[in-house]
Amino acid sequence: MGVPAHDLRDFNFWSAHQPGQPIKFAVTPNEDGQTSGMEDGPFLNAGYMTSLAGAHKGLPSGKAAEAVVESIQASTGSAKGVVKWKLRDWLISRQRYWGTPIPIVHCDTCGPQPVPDEQLPVTLPEVEHHWKEGRSGNPLESATDWINTTCPKCYGAAKRDTDTMDTFVDSSWYYMRFADPQNGELPVSEAALKEHLPVDIYIGGVEHAILHLLYARFIYKTVVDLLYSEKLGQEDGQSILEPFTRLITQGMVHGKTYTDPTSGRFLKPDEVDLSNPSEPSVVTTGEKPGVSYEKMSKSKHNGVDPTDFISKYGADATRAHMLFQAPVSDVVNWDEDKIAGVTRWLRRLYDYVQSLGAVPEENSEWAAKEYFTKIKKELGEAGQEQAAQWSADTDVWRATQQTIDQITKSYEKVYSLNTTVSLLMGLTNTLADSKAVSQTVKIAAMNHLLRMMAPITPGFAEECWRSLYPSTNSIFDSTWPEPDGTIELLGHNYIKCAVMVNGKMRYVATVPHRPSNMEEKSQEYQNWLTDRILQTEEAQAKLSNFDIRKAKKAFVVKGGKTVNYLL
Known part of the structure; x- marks a missing residue:
């Protein structure tokens, strides 16, 4: 609306593009219309008009709106006050x-x-x-x-x-009751409102983003306004003006549909011959049906019964498969065949845990720093076989620490849970493919891996945990793994980075992995990556016609595997 003084989104936009610049208030809580004592943030409540309103200065904002309409109507006759309801x-x-x-x-x-x-x-x-x-x-x-x-x-x-x-009416206010479930007098008390609301994150489908969110906000704001608008001052009420802090919209799940090539009618499952899945045919005519992915519905006969899927593959494999398909907000084309990759991963991980045998005591606080400090000290004196083992230990533990950092951030973002499954698969492969790694590091890395898997595959993770630590408590009694500070001690491993300038490939550089303390999209990491790219004379020669340090924009993707400089 272009009013940064009275709209939160406008204020955030103004702050980003006009940092430090003052904003002009049209409404103030002061009856004299003065703006003295106003805070830096937007004023979002009803109040009194300031000098920006001219002759209406000092009028209550609601009365001023009526006066403006009456003035237009009196002078031109082309306007009148109307109340419109958008809620149906x-x-x-x-x-x-x-x-x-x-x-x-x-x-x-x-x-x-x-x-x-x-x-x-x-x-x-x-x-x-x-x-x-x-x-x-x-x-x-x-x-x-x-x-x-x-x-x-x-x-x-x-x-x-x-x-x-x-x-939708019931689900538009139950979160208030979660904050104060025993209150027999009010939907939610003032104390519970301040302590527990707004809700941290709201996850719903497209219909929720459009309709349910609208009604939930309406009911919430009505309740808060009726019960507490006079009790909550600007400072107290600012944080609870909205019921939800963050919105994540789930993408639709589309199912495979078959249509009659002549009539276009959606075919039922028993009307399609799938004996050869790569070449389906219409049972009655033998013709090749139209195949597409559509929003699941009864009329298109493309729904999937989750109970059938779970009974066939298990709940944990099904859950991991669903998350692995795409980011939360993307449309997913449901393809049962793709679960084969998830089941292979879980089987490989289960077999690896069995090969480790039972461990008498669970130790999440393994002294990795002491272990790898000793490795670093003794590596120069070691024989070839021992040096290979220590090198493998370093690679596996470095991968473990990097995965902890990446998965923690992925869980916090929620919408990138598909990368979480991918990262878990990658760490499993690193661990299983490393033949020289010591038993100590194998167990410690698996300890971290299982704890990171538990939110996605709880039953599977618990079974593997009990197999590894038969005399300890549940995996859900343990804590979330955290980086132990050994990354710098272990040194960097390297990746290939495709360097593009204005969208064209110019050079492939070998650079270290991104440090765990730098965000991929941060300016700090972009500067760090640019320095590493230009460290070699070959890179300087290949990029001599482009001053990438002065790029207007730099887009880093895939963890540093690609960077595109726009000059």
């Missing part, structure tokens, strides 16, 4: 059984009357006979014992409202 009633008026009954009774004499407080809540009647008898429509319409009631005003005959509220 589809959440309230559903002609179906499943939902919260609307607490209204209809009386021919008195009209619609609210159900008295002492008779709340109105509960749904038992209507099993409706479906057993194969009836259609809203079963409440025929629940005569429930419908027929007494008018609370004249005590004459009346009927209950048979419409119900959509389940």
Whole structure:
């Protein structure tokens, strides 16, 4: 709206592009219209007009709005005040059984009357006979014992409202009850509101981002405004003006569909011959059907029953497969064949744990620094075989520490959980492929790996943990692994970095992995990477026509495997 003084998003935009520049307030909490004592942030409440409003200075903001409309109407006749409601009633008026009954009774004499407080809540009647008898429509319409009631005003005959509220109504405020579940007087107390809200993260599908979020915010803001608007000052209320701190929108899951090549009709599973999956055919005609991925629905016959999938592959493999397909916000084309990679990974990891045997005691606090300090000291005196083992130990432990850092950040972001599964697979392969690594490092690395897997494959991780540590507690009694500070001691391993300038490949440099204390998108890391690229004379010669240190933008992707400089 272009009002950084009175809109949080506008204020953030202004702060990013005009840092340090003052903003002009049109509304102030001061009755005299002065802006003295105003904070640096935006003022988001109703108040009094400042001198920016001219003759309306000092008027309450609501009255000033009315005065402006009246002035336009008086001078031009081309405007008038109108109240518009953008919230529709589809959440309230559903002609179906499943939902919260609307607490209204209809009386021919008195009209619609609210159900008295002492008779709340109105509960749904038992209507099993409706479906057993194969009836259609809203079963409440025929629940005569429930419908027929007494008018609370004249005590004459009346009927209950048979419409119900959509389940979105219930889910639009339950998070307030989570903060204060035992409160019998209010939806949420002021103390619980301040302590537990807003919700840290809201995850929902596309429909939630558009509709449910709208209604949840409306109900939340209404409750807070009605109960606490006068009690909460600007400073106290600022953090709880919104019910949710962060929104993540899940992508749709699309299923494979088959269509008749002649009519375009969606084919049922038994109408398609999949004996040769690579060449499906229509059972009745032998023709090749149209194949595409569409949003799962009954009409397209492309739904997947998760219970069938879980019974075939297991809950943990199914969960890992779902997360591995794509970032949370992306559309996923459901392909059962791709789970083979996940099941191979879990099988390989399970076999590796079995090869380690049982360990008497779990030790999450293994003294890695002391171990690798000793390696570094003795490496020059070691024989070839021992040097190979120590080198393998260093590589495996370096990979373990880097994976801890990357997965921790991935869990914090949520939407990159597919990379979490990929990183876990990579660490498994590094560990399993390293033949010379010592038993000590194998066990310590597996200890960290299983704890990082536990949120995604809880049952599998627990089984492997019990196999490795049969005399210890559950894996869920342990703590989350943290970097132990050995990365710098171990030194860097190297990766190939494709250096592009203005979108064209110019050179492939060998550079160290990104330090764990630098963010991939940070300017610090971009400068660090540029320095490492230009360390060799060959790189300087190849890039002599481009001063990449003065690039307008640098885009680093894939952990430093590609960097594109825009000059």
